[in-house]
Amino acid sequence: MKILERVQKIPGGMMVVPLILGAIINTFFPQIIKIGGFTEALGSQGFPTLIAAYLFCVGTKMTLKAAPVMLKRGFSILFAKVGIASLIAICVAKFFGGDLWGLSALAILAAMNDTNGGMFIALTSSLGDESDSGSYVVQSIETGPFLTMLILSGSGLANIPYMAMVSVIIPIALGAILGNLDKDIRNFCAKHGEILVPFFAFGLGNNINLKSVVSAGWTGVILGFATVVITGVVCIIVDRLTGGTGLAGAAASTTAGNAAATPKAIAMADPTFAAIAPIATLQVAASVIITALLTPILTTLVYKRNQKKKAKELNPEVEAVNSIS
Template sequence: MKILERVQKIPGGLMIVPLFIGAIINTFFPQIIKIGGFTESLGAVGFPTLIAAYLFCVGTKMTLKGTPVMLKKGFSIMFAKVGIASAIALAIATLFNGDLWGLSALAILAAMNDTNGGLFIALTSSMGDENDTGSYVVQSIETGPFLTMLVLAGAGLANIPFLAMISVIIPIILGAILGNLDKDIRAFCSKHQDVLVPFFGFALGNTINLKSVVSAGWSGILLGVATVLITGIVCMIADRLTGGTGIAGVAASGTAGNAVATPKAVALADPTFAAIAPIATLQVAAAVIVSVILTPLLTTLVYKRQKKKEQELKLAESEIATAD
């Protein structure tokens, strides 16, 4: 039936197709998965374990020689993404009394601050290189609500989850240590890491309710489109300015699924946000789904343009060599 071949023709298909299957099941038939045991572990329950295993495999590809490049790329993309998100959110809070077209500064920060790590890793693994994928070590700092809390309310109101941040990085570090100690481990993990992609894509889908898009209305869809286009362009520029191809920058434009919990977390830290937290949550959920569709498309576009440039450069060099 050539199912795999057809799935792979879709941009980011190895993750997106299982993700949407998981989202459909979670939205309309949630009890199919939630029966306990190994079956339930294939859903949202197993997502942390699956992504941890994948991050370990990614870590094995990090060499001591390549680490400075990964850190440089990661910090440039992170600062670009958080910087533009903060600038837009603070501008709306100041100039529009915290509401523009139904979007609050809280919703914008939650959606734009937090990179979809699983989507980023899947896209950079298939279209980028190990430096692109490894740059998520730095970008994992965005994980969770603490950066949003810092921007909105300052360090005094934020309960910064340092252990949560460290827990994301540890599997990568362990993989890097073993990968540098034994090249066979690096080769083994590099060869088989893509096997995990459909599984954590399906598990991530089991955390998404497609009805959220309808509930959030056009404002949530607008937030998703704005997040991908604005942060994608800014991060792509930052990536290229630091010597990258722009692929990692664009791949970082998606909104993480865990960002949906950010509005509620902020409201718990500062009750003044309690009134807008429910609609902000729905808008961020819509942005997650929209970005899952648009981020792979934009990344694929940049990837194809990059490949075309490389082919043109090789052709020009070949013509020059022939002429000489």
């Protein structure tokens, strides 16, 4: 039936499809899962454990051998993306009461500050060079809810206990340590870590009731467009200022599939976010799909512009004749 192949053709499908399936079951047939034992553990109860395992696998990918150029550009793009996301989220919280056109500061921050690593690497590997794709070594720090927790807590928008943030970073740190000590562990987790995504996505969906978030669709589309346009422009500019072509900056304008898990993780740490977490989750999930569709277009446009510029520099006389004719 080629179910997996069809799911993978959907942008962010391995995250989005199980999430929606879990939400449908929780909304219309909740008793199917809530029977206790391993079956219920596969649903909402097992969500934190699966996330922890996934964060460990992410940590193993953080190597210490990145070239200085990669580090420079990677940190620049990271600070640009997280910085603009934080600025917008804080402004929404401070000046719009935490809600702008149905988008919460939580949803905006979760969607805008976490890059889809798979798409970034795929785009930069096919259209860019080694320094473009290598810059993700630093950007992978964005992965997971830790930075969002840190920003919300540091800006006074959330009351998140210190140990809650520590509990998020420990699996990543352990993974990073073991991944650098043993490349076989890093390779093993890199190959198999993604298998956890549909399982924790399904568990996340089991915490969502579609009846209460039916209006989240169009706001999620807006969030996706805003993520590509705003973070894309800012990251392209910063990438060029630090010696890049702007291609890596354009490729960073996505929302990571795992970002849909961030609102729930924040709500677990600070219960005051529990009411908006389901809506924020679907909005971020919508942003995953929209950015997965638009970011390749933006990156291709930047690539074509760079190619034209390079051709003009190599053949100035030909370009001059063409412009006169």
